[in-house]
Amino acid sequence: MTVVTLAVTSSGLETSAAAIISVGKADFTIAQKGVSEILSSTIDTGERARIEATPGVQSAVGVLVETEKINSDNPVFIEIGISPTQLKQFGVTIVRGHAYAPTASHQCMLGWRAAANLGLHVGSSFKANGTVNTVTGIYSTGNSFGDDAAMFPLPAIQGYNRVPGIVTLVFVKVKPGYPVSKVEQSINHNMPELTTIRTASQFGRADRNLVYLKAAVTGSTILAVIIGAVIVGNTMLLSVFERTRELGLLRAVGWTRRRIVGLILIEAVALGLIGACIGVGLSFAVSTGLEHLPALRGILHTNFTPMAFWRALYTALGMTLIGSLYPALRAAFLVPLRALSYE
Amino acid sequence: MSDPSPAGSASTLASGEGAVEQPPAIELHDVVKRYRGGVLALDHLDLVIAKQEFVAISGPSGCGKSTLLHLIAALDAPTSGTVLVNGHDLAKMHDLSYFRRREVGLVFQLHDLLPRISVLANVEIVMYGTHRSSRGRHQRANELLEEVDLGGRGSRLPTQLSGGERQRVAIARALANEPGILLADEPTGNLDAESARRIMELFGRVRNDGVTVVMVTHDEALAAMADRTDRIEVGRIVSSTRNR
Numbered sequence: 001m002t003v004v005t006l007a008v009t010s011s012g013l014e015t016s017a018a019a020i021i022s023v024g025k026a027d028f029t030i031a032q033k034g035v036s037e038i039l040s041s042t043i044d045t046g047e048r049a050r051i052e053a054t055p056g057v058q059s060a061v062g063v064l065v066e067t068e069k070i071n072s073d074n075p076v077f078i079e080i081g082i083s084p085t086q087l088k089q090f091g092v093t094i095v096r097g098h099a100y101a102p103t104a105s106h107q108c109m110l111g112w113r114a115a116a117n118l119g120l121h122v123g124s125s126f127k128a129n130g131t132v133n134t135v136t137g138i139y140s141t142g143n144s145f146g147d148d149a150a151m152f153p154l155p156a157i158q159g160y161n162r163v164p165g166i167v168t169l170v171f172v173k174v175k176p177g178y179p180v181s182k183v184e185q186s187i188n189h190n191m192p193e194l195t196t197i198r199t200a201s202q203f204g205r206a207d208r209n210l211v212y213l214k215a216a217v218t219g220s221t222i223l224a225v226i227i228g229a230v231i232v233g234n235t236m237l238l239s240v241f242e243r244t245r246e247l248g249l250l251r252a253v254g255w256t257r258r259r260i261v262g263l264i265l266i267e268a269v270a271l272g273l274i275g276a277c278i279g280v281g282l283s284f285a286v287s288t289g290l291e292h293l294p295a296l297r298g299i300l301h302t303n304f305t306p307m308a309f310w311r312a313l314y315t316a317l318g319m320t321l322i323g324s325l326y327p328a329l330r331a332a333f334l335v336p337l338r339a340l341s342y343e
Numbered sequence: 344m345s346d347p348s349p350a351g352s353a354s355t356l357a358s359g360e361g362a363v364e365q366p367p368a369i370e371l372h373d374v375v376k377r378y379r380g381g382v383l384a385l386d387h388l389d390l391v392i393a394k395q396e397f398v399a400i401s402g403p404s405g406c407g408k409s410t411l412l413h414l415i416a417a418l419d420a421p422t423s424g425t426v427l428v429n430g431h432d433l434a435k436m437h438d439l440s441y442f443r444r445r446e447v448g449l450v451f452q453l454h455d456l457l458p459r460i461s462v463l464a465n466v467e468i469v470m471y472g473t474h475r476s477s478r479g480r481h482q483r484a485n486e487l488l489e490e491v492d493l494g495g496r497g498s499r500l501p502t503q504l505s506g507g508e509r510q511r512v513a514i515a516r517a518l519a520n521e522p523g524i525l526l527a528d529e530p531t532g533n534l535d536a537e538s539a540r541r542i543m544e545l546f547g548r549v550r551n552d553g554v555t556v557v558m559v560t561h562d563e564a565l566a567a568m569a570d571r572t573d574r575i576e577v578g579r580i581v582s583s584t585r586n587r
Contacts, residue, residue, distance in 0.1 A: 249455045252418060253469045253516070254444025337418045340455070 004283035004312045005290075025091030025141075026061070026171035027180045030187065033195040038168070039065055045165045047191060054186055056178035061086045062167035064157050068128060072294065074117070078149035079128060081157030081167075087139075090171065092151070097122035097137030105156045108133040111147035112140050126150065129160035172196075221311075225319045232323030236268050240331045247331045248339020257332035264328035265321065272320030276312050283312075366430065368394040368524055368555040369415055374424030376410050376578075384410040385421070386578035392557060394523070397550040399569035400559045407578040408559040412528050415557065416447050429523060444472065448517030448554075452529035456501040456509055456516075463488065463497030466516045473520060487515035491545060507538025514545060518554070525549055527558040531565060543568045 030051060032041035043051075043062065052060045064081035082090060084099040100107035108126055110118070115138050120126055124135045128150060141147055158164050172187075174180050184196040196202075240247065247260060287302040369392040376385040384407040392398050400408050413419040414426050417439045426433045428446060436442055443449070456465045466484035475483060488497050491511040493504075501509055510530055517525055527546070531539035543565055550556050550570070558569060566572040567586050574582045 245455070246457050249451075249457070250468070251440070252416075252443065252449060254440050254442075254472070254520075256440040256472065259472060337413060340451070 027174045028198040030170040056183040058175040059173045061171045065168040081154040109137040109151045113147040228319035229323035236324045236327035240327045244342040252336040260332040261328040268320045268324030272316040276316035370427040372425045377422045397556040397570045399566035399572045401566040402575035448522040448525045450527040452532040491515045524555045
């Protein structure tokens with residue numbers, strides 16, 4: 001249960017965090033290298049200019065991403081600062097209303113999911129960043145992360161957060177005919193303080209928290225395996241003690257040591273698999289419960305992947321085999337006569 | 344016929360009158376068994392049992408009867424001396440599990456059936472690791488239960504049988520791999536007279552089918568139902584009596 005719960009929650013966190021890079025419909029995303037979390041990344045105007053000047057770059061859309069607690073249902077509401085002239089390059093389609101003005105200070109657009117969740121529409125007032133903003137349009141990005149957010153003029157959101165000229169991420173599109181990897185290599189080489197991200201698995205290059213989280217999950221899994229193996233070992237050892245006479249009888253009537261080891265291991269594996277099935281069921285309940293905790297609502301999205309279940313399966317098998325090896329060997333090396341006189 | 348001479352004379356008896364050419368099933372030569380702490384269980388014991396013979400080993404408690412049986416079954420090793428079964432020196436045998444599975448069948452005083460599996464499965468369990476298929480094991484176990492008059496009770500749990508019935512299941516189990524030798528340690532010890540009589544009849548039938556039967560008992564009357572009775576006292580054979 002522990003292994004599956006950790007796997008689905010960390011996978012959910014990774015998916016949520018990595019979703020940000022797929023909003024922009026870019027060939028790759030650029031962030032500051034090695035920051036504690038991706039939203040702490042800062043890229044200044046000089047770096048943006050160098051990115052735009054890199055051979056093969058067709059467009060480089062800089063966005064500032066911030067989070068804000070809107071209400072208890074939206075504890076980490078995403079706000080994206082982007083120039084209205086780059087909305088199309090960013091993959092934004094306005095479905096109702098129109099874009100905000102480039103330098104407007106009290107205008108915004110809402111993703112269609114956010115608008116639906118908040119019950120707002122074009123012309124509504126939306127309080128964010130300590131100001132009341134008029135919703136000028138409703139947009140769609142085709143990405144749930146982007147559609148659950150709000151967009152503001154870039155200078156306005158930079159002003160609210162007192163980071164003029166700074167963006168969090170730069171979404172790069174490569175000119176047709178240019179190999180994406182070559183452009184990436186060029187940027188990584190010329191600007192070592194930045195890093196390019198193309199897939200969710202590369203996300204850790206920028207976001208150290210995710211790397212730490214994954215390390216914590218791996219550590220916890222190893223710990224769970226050790227604790228599980230000790231519990232399985234204890235259970236099987238108790239079973240061997242209880243059945244000393246029976247096992248001695250089997251040895252006395254000609255069962256080989258190998259067959260006794262096989263018997264104990266098969267019993268342990270059967271127990272382990274039953275435990276794994278129950279654990280997976282419980283992890284569903286626990287993960288879903290965690291997802292709905294007020295403190296985690298909107299932050300934690302569990303991600304039940306087949307990998308999580310395979311992980312449960314091989315972890316269960318691993319811990320039962322490790323844990324039952326000593327009891328199996330102990331059973332195999334029972335002296336039949338002594339075992340038969342065991343009370 | 345009673346021969347009061349001690350150990351060694353059993354060999355003479357076993358190999359006498361028409362059985363001279365028969366190679367022995369069991370031979371013990373100058374066997375000593377001393378347990379930790381110095382307790383002497385067998386004291387320079389010699390014994391020969393011919394094939395297809397039904398021998399009862401009798402004597403008082405603690406005289407070394409069961410120890411003798413354990414040595415023949417390769418459940419224990421002598422401190423010194425030689426134990427030969429079907430001509431094989433047990434001390435030189437590498438695979439004693441195979442020996443116990445194929446050469447000898449064991450019946451214990453407490454019948455020792457596995458309580459959580461059926462009577463049929465209890466008989467089948469000793470046939471794992473042999474050439475028999477699952478179906479073959481099933482068929483053989485059913486045949487054996489028929490032979491010990493327990494046909495139709497294979498699906499029951501051992502706890503649902505009487506003591507005598509359980510002991511007959513144990514005998515069926517001991518015969519499952521068609522061993523040449525059946526070793527029984529006080530098989531009637533916990534049974535009433537009628538059940539004990541039926542077990543003895545069963546041993547007689549088994550002997551008639553060509554199996555050597557060695558039974559340890561402290562009951563002189565039951566011992567007299569065997570072909571021969573060897574009496575042990577303080578680790579030595581003190582008399583050997585041919586009953587028929």
